[in-house]
Amino acid sequence: xxxxxxRSNHCSAGRKPSEIMRFFVTTFISIVLGFFIGVSVxxxxxxxxxxxxxxxxxxxxxxxxxxxxxxxxxxxMNNGNKRSSSQVQxxxxxxxxxxxxxxRGAERLPPGIVEAESDYYLRRLWGKPSEDLTSRPNYLVxxxxxxxxxxxxxxxxxxxxxxxxILLFHYDGRTTEWDEFEWSKxxxxxxxxxxxxxxxxxxxxxxxxxxxxDYIFIWDEDLGVEHFNAEEYxxxxxxxxxxxxQPGLEPNRGLTWQMxxxxxxxxVHKVTEEKPGWCSDPHLPPCAxxxxxxxxxxxxxxxxxxxxxxxxxxxHGWGLDFALRKCVEPAHEKIGVVDxxxxxxxxxxxxxxxxxxxxxxxxxxxxxxxxxxxWTMFQSRxxxxxxxxxxxxxxxxxxxTAH
Ligand SMILES: *[C@@H]1O[C@H](CO)[C@@H](O)[C@H](O)[C@H]1NC(C)=O
Ligand SMILES: *[C@@H]1O[C@H](CO)[C@@H](O)[C@H](O)[C@H]1NC(C)=O
Ligand SMILES: *[C@@H]1O[C@H](CO)[C@@H](O)[C@H](O)[C@H]1NC(C)=O
Numbered sequence: 001x002x003x004x005x006x007r008s009n010h011c012s013a014g015r016k017p018s019e020i021m022r023f024f025v026t027t028f029i030s031i032v033l034g035f036f037i038g039v040s041v042x043x044x045x046x047x048x049x050x051x052x053x054x055x056x057x058x059x060x061x062x063x064x065x066x067x068x069x070x071x072x073x074x075x076x077m078n079n080g081n082k083r084s085s086s087q088v089q090x091x092x093x094x095x096x097x098x099x100x101x102x103x104r105g106a107e108r109l110p111p112g113i114v115e116a117e118s119d120y121y122l123r124r125l126w127g128k129p130s131e132d133l134t135s136r137p138n139y140l141v142x143x144x145x146x147x148x149x150x151x152x153x154x155x156x157x158x159x160x161x162x163x164x165x166i167l168l169f170h171y172d173g174r175t176t177e178w179d180e181f182e183w184s185k186x187x188x189x190x191x192x193x194x195x196x197x198x199x200x201x202x203x204x205x206x207x208x209x210x211x212x213x214d215y216i217f218i219w220d221e222d223l224g225v226e227h228f229n230a231e232e233y234x235x236x237x238x239x240x241x242x243x244x245x246q247p248g249l250e251p252n253r254g255l256t257w258q259m260x261x262x263x264x265x266x267x268v269h270k271v272t273e274e275k276p277g278w279c280s281d282p283h284l285p286p287c288a289x290x291x292x293x294x295x296x297x298x299x300x301x302x303x304x305x306x307x308x309x310x311x312x313x314x315x316h317g318w319g320l321d322f323a324l325r326k327c328v329e330p331a332h333e334k335i336g337v338v339d340x341x342x343x344x345x346x347x348x349x350x351x352x353x354x355x356x357x358x359x360x361x362x363x364x365x366x367x368x369x370x371x372x373x374x375w376t377m378f379q380s381r382x383x384x385x386x387x388x389x390x391x392x393x394x395x396x397x398x399x400x401t402a403h
Contacts, residue, residue, distance in 0.1 A: 074093050081131070098363040117211035120165045120188050129156040130216055135162060139234065140210055140218040142167040147174040149348070150181075156223065157183055165213070169200040171351055178264035188287070198293075199311055207304040220294045223272040224344030233341040240268045243302040243334040244324050246291040248342040257286050262342040285322045289331035293317045295343060302327050302334075303395040316371040319378035326382075383385065 030325070098107050105115045120140065123132040123225055141164050145153050159164055166187040168178070175191045178184040190204055201218055209217055215234060237245050248262025255261055258272040271288040278289035298306060305327035310320065325331030355363035355370075 004276070014094065019289045035118070035265070051270040053122065069233065088188050119212045120167060121212075122186065134211065137163050137165040138213060139164045139215045139230070140167060140213040141219065142169060142197075143197060143219050143229070144169040144171060144200060144351075145221045146170070146172040146351075147177055148172075150178065152224075152346075153221055155180055156219075156225045157181070157187075159225045159228050160217075164217075164230060167204075168199065169195075169204070169230050171354075173197055194351070196315040196317070196351060198320070199315045201364045202307070202310045202312060205303070205307065207300075207307050210303065211300065214300055216298045218296055218298070221304070222346040223295055225348055226344070228343050233338055235340050236267055236341065237297065237299075240270075240336060241298075241334060242336045242338070243299040244291060244306075245297045245336055245338055246295045248337050248339040249292075249345050250342055254347075255291075257288060257292065259286055259288070260292050260337055262337075263339045265339075267313045267336050268336045268338045270332060283330075283332040285325065289325035289335045290321050291335060293321050294345060296324075298359070311381070313377055314374040316367075316374050318375035319382075323378070323382055373378065 023301055058190065063256075083291075096108070097110055099109070099111055102109060102111060102114055106116075119136075121133050121136060123129070133330055139160075141157075141160050141278040143153055143166075145168050147170075153168070158205075158218040160166065166183060167186055168189050170189060171194050173190045174195050178187075184246075190200060192200070197218060197220065204218065205218070210328065215237065233247065236242075245268075246260060249255055249260050250259050250262050256364050258274050263269055264383075271282060272286075274287050279285075281287075283289060302324075306320075306324060309323060309326065310317070324384060325335060351367075355367040357363055
């Protein structure tokens with residue numbers, strides 16, 4: 001390997017054949033000299049090269065050549081032929097693997113052994129690995145749950161076919177109780193006390209881990225799914241090219257945004273009218289290009305982007321809904337609401353009640369305040385990041401990007 005690489009370096013430098021010949025001769029001499037030195041002064045060369053002696057028998061020729069000629073013979077060659085000695089020196093890295101196109105941190109591995117992605121497929125402890133998987137679900141659905149909502153989640157899970165991997169994030173520490181449901185034994189359970197959906201998502205839904213799934217549902221626990229069928233939903237999402245979506249919401253009263261309200265007369269919608277003055281641009285939130293954070297569905301590619309936008313310290317996800325559009329282009333065409341498979345937002349307080357009482361305020365108040373604060377923080381981080389980016393490439397946006 002070392003020789004071949006050196007030769008191609010050599011050729012690209014445009015040497016004449018006689019020089020190439022001379023190069024090979026000197027190289028050969030240096031191999032012999034180096035080997036001789038290496039053999040005759042083993043202690044010196046071994047300590048100098050930091051070479052574990054156990055490695056020696058398994059070293060291939062190029063390695064020996066590099067180690068011995070590149071280092072040891074170099075001083076011999078120095079006076080006579082500077083050019084070829086620098087060639088020899090160049091070659092000392094080629095025996096080591098360094099593949100810049102490997103994932104970051106794995107450059108030392110031969111690409112054939114690198115598995116950059118994983119999945120949530122369950123395997124057996126015995127038998128052939130190739131026969132472990134009886135199915136490979138294409139979709140992933142996660143619910144962030146407390147045991148009190150078990151009946152609701154049981155009903156929801158039954159709306160998702162065997163083409164879905166079920167992943168439950170337990171915020172109340174109760175997991176074994178769920179085994180009363182048959183599906184629970186196939187589900188993935190992640191139990192961490194009192195964390196939020198976006199905290200789990202950031203930590204357990206890394207894009208490389210969920211890479212096999214075409215679509216990822218990241219859902220709350222208080223959704224009524226009587227009028228929802230997940231396979232039908234996926235069909236519509238594919239048909240209409242939605243990278244980020246949610247089912248339409250009922251009942252209409254008490255909902256904040258027009259965009260996510262279910263419409264009875266169509267399969268999906270991507271734009272809406274809002275109250276006068278709410279939309280500066282009909283293609284921007286809240287009139288288009290946004291869904292809420294209670295029941296979003298992401299394509300693999302969209303999720304790869306959105307995951308990076310989720311902040312480690314901002315756990316409630318407020319503000320994320322308005323920023324999702326940064327991840328798809330054109331956002332007003334690839335973000336939408338599926339009307340004909342719709343859900344009921346029951347609004348059952350769960351984690352929201354589990355704050356701590358502080359200075360006489362109810363627990364839920366502290367949580368709500370933090371939600372609002374996180375929203376502001378997220379918005380200003382995003383605006384600052386965009387400003388800094390544009391600034392760095394010499395565009396003065398004069399704060400105009402900060403919607
Ligand atoms: C060859 O190895 C030596 C010592 O490890 C190092 O100092 C030198 O930079 C290397 N040469 C090249 C071209 O990488
Ligand atoms: C699972 O997916 C396959 C392939 O997309 C489809 O043919 C099959 O009908 C799906 N299963 C169910 C229960 O819908
Ligand atoms: C942008 O806004 C920030 C804070 O509002 C201000 O400090 C800064 O000077 C503004 N930049 C420009 C170019 O107007």
